Amino acid sequence: MNLSILYDSLALIKPEIAISIALILLVLFDLIFHHDKRIIKYIAGISVLVTFYFVYEQFGLRGFSFQTDNIDLITNGMVAVDGFASFFKVIILLSTVFIIFFSNSSLEIQQSNDRIGEYYALIFGMILGMFFMVSANDLILIYLSLELMSLSSYVLAGFVKIRDRNSEASLKYIIYGSVSSGLMLFGISLVFGLTGTTNLLALKTFLLASSVNPVVFGFAIILIVAGIGYKISSAPFHFWTPDVYEGAPITITAYLSVASKAAGFALLVRFIKVAFVYQTDSDGHWVMLQIFDWQTLIIILSILTMTLGNFAALWQNNIKRLLAYSSIAHAGYLLLGLAVLSDQGVIALLIYFFFYLLMNLGAFYVVMLISDKIGSEDIHDYNGIGPAAPFLGVALTIFLISLTGLPPTAGFIGKLYIFIALVDAKMIAVAIIALLNTVVSLYYYVRVLKHMYLTKVEEQRAQVNISAWNLIVALLLLIPVLVFGVYFSPIVDFAQACNSLLSGI
Template sequence: MANVESLRYFLPELLLTALVLAVFLVDLGLKRKKVPIATLMVVGLLVSLYAVLKTPGAEGVTLFLGMVSLDPFSVFFKVIFIVTAVLVTLFSMESDEVEEKNFGEYMGFIAATTLGAVLLASSNHMLMAFLTLELVSVPCYVLAGYISRSRRSSEASLKYVIFGAASSGLMVYGISLLFGVTGSLSFEGIRDALSAGNPGEIIVLISLIFILAGLGYKIAVFPFHMWCPDVYEGAPTPITAFLSVGPKAAGFAVLVRMLHVAFSSSDGAAAYLTDISSVDWPFLVAIISAATMTIGNLLAINQSNIKRLLAYSSIAHAGYLLMGVVALSQLGTQALLFYFVVYLLMNLGAFLVVLNFRSQTRSEQIGDYTGLAWRSPIGAFVAVSMAIFLFSLTGIPPFGGFIGKVYLFASIIQGERFIWLAIVAIANSVISLYYYARIIKVMFLRGIDAEDLGGFVSSPTTITLLTILAVGTAVSGIFWGPIARWVSHSASLFFG
């Protein structure tokens, strides 16, 4: 499709670009910034979301000479990114870590990251994928170090920049090698070149290792997860919540599209790199998946800082999500998409509880959650909400996390080859129950002193958001049919 004609299909991205500029411009003329800029952000994001859902051609259109693909798969992830950005904007209004004087820049960087993620979900070209991945990453480097005069926040930003730069270097080098042997950067062109005889097998193998290593840093899988705990602990809590869902989902979006389009057979069957240098890629990714979930869960056991614990939990969940990549079947892709929906609800919900508790107590230590359920009626509500999120993250019925894990396990068992991976994942879910239950035990089963009674409150906005996320987490485990139909439609692009 011609470039000018493509613009009418590009409305959501244009609206997000205008939102980024508007936030920075409005910030210049305001002294009291939080409410007007947050309102502008929420309205702009919701208008962009409406445009995503209403843009014509969502059944499969390529834009800008094939560099961007508009299809149900990209629409799914765009909805995930924009909803995440809306929730994080509202979280930021409730956080005492977000300073009013720099609120415009803060929101502008969140909007820019969302724009990058939306573009990344549609990327159908290696150059486009790399540039949009950097548009996601660079604002996040700044956001991780947002808290002024905080050594921990500055350290988080520095580590994020160093690891991010290394991953970008690996990825761009891999892309250059792949271009050298295939003569193309488009996903379809790469597939056609490889189908014609895999020119330069060893070089293709090396390039893929570099590309997957670069993406592995972005989604925090073993052995590229080292940056995650320090960055999550040091960043402002709303940004930690944002990083745990937005950039991770963006990395998986481009990974799945790349594997399905660039490295599968032209008839749509998932050949999945098995012919490249005789490397058993599904087995290799299965090993990475098992190692990621195991290391994430084992390292979470002894954590005393709840943000650090949730960081290791996020690493473990990246391992679970990789199960859908290992399967690379229609059910596997549907399982991955379904899990992202419930992961958004339960993970953001858990971080909202952390944000609320920190605002009240200035503490992120698990031990300080002692007797939260008995401090006040609001404390009881917050504790029950946290229990719902943690049970769902574990995969206990009847919550959404249970259905998500059943989907993932079923996709692995369906293929029969990697049943051992499903067993490893079940064992890891049991391990995760131990450290999640430790938080629940502290909140419900330990008493408090009389002077702590009635000392915990929450704003109406926080209570409303917690209610929405907790109810969504519970309902998605009972009435999960609509989500299943949505993800089935979103995954249909790759399987006809």
């Protein structure tokens, strides 16, 4: 590799470089100012803003960083820089901003304030891993970035050591995580053995030109999907999710449920689109290689995921656990967008993800504020909290209604776009199953509302007051949920503009 290629490549990965520098700065400042940790969060915040700027600068740019040899005159490389990756980088950065806000007011995190430098350094480690995940165009990089993200998140899941549950969460996460990444690595090695390449574009070229044993290849693909499925907590690889979500600090739970899921989805979409889509027809539907039946696999996974998530959530009494199962169900809806195997499906997925970020983080934030005040996450302790905390009650109601997907909230628009894509692809039966799932999900979301407002409480609850700062952060999530529910053109425009995935077609 000559130096000019390296120079060109570095220019394309400025956001990643910024995150790496921030990571080093966080560690350094943590060492230097070990008496006063207040500065750490500002460094984290500013670094995110700077990275935002670099991501913004990259919009519209299309190209590969760390180029390898061209294939049929199409440039190829390790790291793809395109609108699709930028969209997910925005999602990751936005959720990071909110997580910094959340951590600032979280009781759990404040109690571990002496290790706050470590906390943010690990979060930035995750960001770096996720940034490479969303643009990885090579199986090796996919594996490395996935591991980078996972290792940071294993530690973060057990960051607070107040209860036994915390360490349990971390341990479970590591064990399940290592098994699934082992499986994935095995899948990757099989693919390499069959095709002689790890590059996704080269993989497609190989599959177009020569034949491979479909059984072994299919087996390898399923192993790789298992690794990714673990990250997006899709059934049947979801077992870790409820325990980890319940045991991890709530800020990290929220982060895992949005950012790391986003990275996993980006990875899966890119993997399928680059390696298996042979061309796109005029309606935006993908023409797939015959070697592997992606559609059936994803439909099965998504229906399994949403049904399991929704039904398991019906019996949950811990509200974090309930939200964990709800996030599993949402992974199912998101997978539907991919199952369509078309550009409109991916756009629907992007739109849904943006709204999912707002409503899911919002729900976690309000739950965190309430739980910190009442010292419990049990749904029965939420009895009568609605009148006692008027703003938080209304906010949680709106977030939950949005998660259910009822108008006039953003969640409805997200679901609407998914269903539009499904109906357009004539997958009516799948759409009906998904809609029936929505009805099931209503029951457990409304169950929270029931406890907050309907259940009689013996004595009047003490008023729950929140600071102005908490109010502002909650409004930052709440207002978009309502506004995008009735005026959603900007997000749809944004998602459509970002649907430019470097796939060689």
